[in-house]
Amino acid sequence: MRVLGIETSCDETAAAVVERDEAGHGRILSNVVLSQIAEHEPYGGVVPEIAARAHVEALDRLVARALEEADTPLERIDAVAATAGPGLIGGLIVGLMTAKALALAAGKPFHAINHLEGHALTARLTDNLPFPYLLLLVSGGHTQMILVRGLGQYERLGTTIDDALGEAFDKTAKLLGLPYPGGPAVEKAALSGDPTRFALPRPLKGEARLDFSFSGLKTAVRQAAAELVPLGDQDVADICASFQAAVADTLTDRVSRSLARFRESFPDVAEPTLVVAGGVAANRMLRIGLETLCAKHGFRFLAPPHILCTDNAAMIAWAGAEHAAFKQGDPLDIAPRSRWPLDQAALPLIGAGRRG
Ligand code: ATP
Ligand code: MG
Ligand code: FE
Numbered sequence: 399m400r401v402l403g404i405e406t407s408c409d410e411t412a413a414a415v416v417e418r419d420e421a422g423h424g425r426i427l428s429n430v431v432l433s434q435i436a437e438h439e440p441y442g443g444v445v446p447e448i449a450a451r452a453h454v455e456a457l458d459r460l461v462a463r464a465l466e467e468a469d470t471p472l473e474r475i476d477a478v479a480a481t482a483g484p485g486l487i488g489g490l491i492v493g494l495m496t497a498k499a500l501a502l503a504a505g506k507p508f509h510a511i512n513h514l515e516g517h518a519l520t521a522r523l524t525d526n527l528p529f530p531y532l533l534l535l536v537s538g539g540h541t542q543m544i545l546v547r548g549l550g551q552y553e554r555l556g557t558t559i560d561d562a563l564g565e566a567f568d569k570t571a572k573l574l575g576l577p578y579p580g581g582p583a584v585e586k587a588a589l590s591g592d593p594t595r596f597a598l599p600r601p602l603k604g605e606a607r608l609d610f611s612f613s614g615l616k617t618a619v620r621q622a623a624a625e626l627v628p629l630g631d632q633d634v635a636d637i638c639a640s641f642q643a644a645v646a647d648t649l650t651d652r653v654s655r656s657l658a659r660f661r662e663s664f665p666d667v668a669e670p671t672l673v674v675a676g677g678v679a680a681n682r683m684l685r686i687g688l689e690t691l692c693a694k695h696g697f698r699f700l701a702p703p704h705i706l707c708t709d710n711a712a713m714i715a716w717a718g719a720e721h722a723a724f725k726q727g728d729p730l731d732i733a734p735r736s737r738w739p740l741d742q743a744a745l746p747l748i749g750a751g752r753r754g
Pocket of ligand 3: 513517676709
């Protein structure tokens, strides 16, 4: 079946067509993403009203392009899926209304998708990945360790008690005068930096619970930067490298505990897998750190390609396709939700027929 997906929860306007075959394998037929970085750059972050307007202006063209590139007219689409939350409410309304209208016009089912579920299931689109698996979701708004037991069954093992990791990257970049969005800028600057120059904190390290905390790290970066004013390029590079080293160390600590927890929960899983998803998963250094850790603990490591880590509609279309295999579609009066925890994204209709 072919699903048209729409994503407008933040500052990317995106449309995509994805195919899912009988065996559950996925294929991306088109994946169009229009980033609003230029619109928001002057403000150093996303301005909700600007985002909503930009989605309105771009979305119909993007949908047309996604259908065209997929060589699939609307009549040949089997379902339409859109992000219904969590995210900025103005953007969500734009995407949701468009998807409902298209579904209604084409007489096809509509699926309301949780954006985080899109991130969580992406690795099943790109790889042959059965349930259950362990997921580290690291994005602009979320930092969570999740046990993905099955479709619609997401158990949160840990979450951040303050800032999200992507947010910590963005705030660090802003403090250092680096461009928005901060993640890629910090990663680039860190390449020529000394990761040992600053001893930044590793919050919650060594604790048994699987939560994260990043606000202390951000404060430490602010203090280090304040002592060095005016900051030279090498100072910035060294702070970025030290920041990334602290993040990598923290993640390693939390994740290695989670791997152990997974083994306890599923001692019989032959090939235990850690998936990393969300925008921060695009970070090369963090990927390498996680990959090394997985190799050490006998886990398979999966990280989707960069373009599928940051926001996109292929992941929404794919989640729609996974839902479509189990239910008819969602009612057209479903409302957008600015807050929508992943563990509340359960599919009530899923029964014994769940495929691995
Ligand atoms: P959420 O998915 O939680 O709703 P979001 O959709 O805004 O939030 P994503 O688009 O998944 O988040 O990710 C964006 C975040 O990823 C930003 O904070 C950005 O700085 C970060 N990011 C992107 N590339 C990198 C990178 N190479 N290294 C570190 N962080 C990165
Ligand atoms: Mg974004
Ligand atoms: Fe996202």
